[in-house]
Amino acid sequence: MNITKVHFDRNAGQHHAAHEERGVSRRDVLGALLAATTLAAVWTAPAAAQALKAAGAPAAASTAQPLTATELATLTAAAETIIPATDTPGATEAGVPQFVATMVANWMTADEAAFFRKGLADLDAGAQQRHGRAFAACSAEQGADVLQALRAASPYGGRTFSLTDRILDPKSPFYLRLRDLVVLGYFTSEVGSNRELRYMPVPGKFESNVDIKTWPYQVVI
Incomplete structure (x- = not known):
């Protein structure tokens, strides 16, 4: 992976009533997770x-159900496709x-879950349609193909570089x-934080020729 800098902004955007549950701001829960020292x-x-x-999240509702074995297998394969193991551990590890x-x-609303x-x-169905097998059974190349197709079919009108805002945005596509x-999960793990990221002091290195159309995407996830 080649990530120059990850920017987590816990204060960007405005609080919304839909994101407040029992007096606890879900934005602040995300912020606390990102700012955790341990x-x-x-x-x-x-x-x-x-x-x-x-981090301050309320106790899980009694109706909260864990993911099924099939759902967890799909999620695991997707996570490893997004952040695969290379010279550093991947998402699964x-x-x-x-x-x-x-x-x-434990954190999503019922509608979000x-x-x-x-x-x-739908990810499983897309894999079946494109490759005749469940997403978890796809090869790395097939999994990437399915995710790339899903990405192309997932327009997003939100104009924010804040990971927190995108996660909280009800209009953010799957x-x-x-x-x-x-x-979020990877870079709040010890592996992601200590072995993948690197510190770059502000203002960072001098760049004499920067494409301003793509620059934000080079430094912000």
């Missing part, structure tokens, strides 16, 4: 649930699927919600 070496479902609790699954059950589950089902949650 990162999970490898995310597990209990570790992720404890992190959410420490960092425990990202367990982190995202916990976010679905239903939307995310439908997205996983592809972006999936990708951003995978990024």
Whole structure:
């Protein structure tokens, strides 16, 4: 991976009533996760649930259901396709699927969780249509093909570079919600934070020739 800098802005945008639950701001929960000084070496479902609790998230509703084995398998394959293992560990080794699954059950609203589950089902259906097999059974190349097709079919009108805002935006398509949650889980793990990122002091290195049309995407996820 070649990431120059990751920008997590916990204060961008405005609070919305739909994002407040029982007096707890879900934006602040995300901000607390991103600002945590102690990162999970490898995310597990209990570790992720404890992190959410420490960040101020309310207890999971009694109706919250964990992802099924099929849904978790699809999520795991998608996460590894988005952040594969290279010279550094990938999303699976960092425990990202367990982190995202916990976010679905313990942090998302009921509507968001239903939307995310439908997205996983549609991802499986897309793999069946394009390659005749479940997404979890696809090769890395086939999985990337399915995700690229989903990305192309997922226009997003939101104009924000804030990962937090995109995750909270109810109009954000499934592809972006999936990708951003995978990024969030990976870079709040010890593997992602300590072995993947690198520190670049502001203002960073001098660049004499920068394409202003693509520059923001080079430095901001």
